[in-house]
Structure formats: C-alpha cells, structure tokens
Amino acid sequence: MISLHWKENYTTDHIGYCDMSHSDDLSSFELSEFLKFDEWIEEDDQLSVFPAANSSQTPVYRAHVIGESGVAASSHEGPSIAIEEGREMKEVKERVAFKTKSEVEILDDGFKWRKYGKKMVKNSPNPRNYYRCWVEGCPVKKRVERDREEQEYVITTYEGVHNHPTSS
DNA sequence: CGGGTTTGACCCGCGC
DNA sequence: GCGCGGGTCAAACCCG
Numbered sequence: 001m002i003s004l005h006w007k008e009n010y011t012t013d014h015i016g017y018c019d020m021s022h023s024d025d026l027s028s029f030e031l032s033e034f035l036k037f038d039e040w041i042e043e044d045d046q047l048s049v050f051p052a053a054n055s056s057q058t059p060v061y062r063a064h065v066i067g068e069s070g071v072a073a074s075s076h077e078g079p080s081i082a083i084e085e086g087r088e089m090k091e092v093k094e095r096v097a098f099k100t101k102s103e104v105e106i107l108d109d110g111f112k113w114r115k116y117g118k119k120m121v122k123n124s125p126n127p128r129n130y131y132r133c134w135v136e137g138c139p140v141k142k143r144v145e146r147d148r149e150e151q152e153y154v155i156t157t158y159e160g161v162h163n164h165p166t167s168s
Numbered sequence: 169c170g171g172g173t174t175t176g177a178c179c180c181g182c183g184c
Numbered sequence: 185g186c187g188c189g190g191g192t193c194a195a196a197c198c199c200g
Binding site: 116143 | 191
C-alpha cells in the first residue's frame with residue numbers, strides 16, 4: 001500500500017524526510033508505517049501530507065511528520081491537513097519541521113534557496129537561518145537551525161507548499 | 169559588474 | 185504603552 005523511499009542522494013544519516021507514494025486513501029494510512037523509518041518520530045506526532053512537486057503522472061505525495069520535539073518553540077501550530085483523492089487542497093499555512101542528523105546545514109533537498117536573514121535565537125547558542133524558495137512566485141520559506149541540545153542534529157522547518165516542480 | 173549573502177535596522181504581534 | 189523576541193528588509197559587502 002504505502003511505500004516509502006529516501007531521496008536517493010540522502011544517506012541513512014538523514015532522518016525524518018521522505019517521499020511517499022500511495023495507492024488509496026491518504027487520510028487513513030497508518031502512521032506506524034512511518035515509525036520504523038525514524039526513531040525521532042513519536043507516536044502522537046501529527047502527520048501532514050501534501051502533494052509533492054513533481055512532474056510525474058502517478059500521484060506522489062510528500063509527507064512530513066511534525067511533533068513537539070521538532071518544532072521551534074514559538075512556531076508551533078497544528079499543521080494537520082487531510083487530503084482526499086481528487087479533492088482540491090485546502091488553503092492552509094503549511095508548516096512542517098523535521099530533524100536531520102548532519103554535520104553540515106546546507107542539505108540539498110532538490111530546491112534552490114536564497115538566504116534572506118539570520119538571527120540568533122534566545123536560549124540557543126546557534127543562529128537560525130532564513131531561506132526563501134528561489135523560484136519566482138513560489139511562497140515557500142524554510143528555516144534552518146541546529147538543535148539546541150543535540151548539536152549533531154539540524155532542524156529544518158518548511159512553510160508553504162511549492163507551486164512548481166523541483167528543478168535540478 | 170552582477171548576483172547572492174551579510175548583517176544591522178526595522179517592523180510587528182504579544183505579554184506585562 | 186513599552187519592551188522583547190522573532191521575522192523581514194535592504195544596503196553594503198563579497199566573490200566569481
């Protein structure tokens with residue numbers, strides 16, 4: 001039913017990010033299918049699903065999991081959105097966060113990003129970087145910061161949905 | 169010279 | 185109303 005696969009240029013060092021292809025009802029798939037792929041995801045974390053920007057014909061959705069542990073303190077808001085086949089997607093401010101084990105903070109996720117800000121966050125020795133999607137008219141933004149207590153992890157927060165296919 | 173990045177200023181919502 | 189924290193702007197800066 002649900003098959004998961006890592007983006008091919010990611011190694012097993014990277015967690016919490018994957019594409020998901022499906023056959024039937026998206027709103028009722030088992031969260032537990034996800035769990036075995038990611039030790040960070042908690043049982044009661046919310047799952048949000050939205051169409052991945054890709055040019056293929058088969059319906060491919062990108063899924064992220066958001067939970068208390070992965071959300072920057074001030075930005076927590078329920079991202080829950082259910083998508084039904086053939087239904088128009090609801091207009092919501094989509095905001096998803098995931099955590100990646102990595103030494104570098106520049107993770108190639110298939111999109112081009114343009115940095116527009118940097119900020120020191122309170123109670124953290126690490127700066128937070130702000131990026132906007134490079135494509136004209138695309139509303140997507142992302143924040144990248146290193147986890148406060150687990151320095152080997154990078155927290156990336158996406159906001160919005162790409163309105164174009166991935167370049168590169 | 170041109171584009172993206174840097175970096176301090178600015179702005180805005182919120183709690184006191 | 186004011187100060188603080190977080191997000192954004194934009195002019196200077198950097199590097200090809």
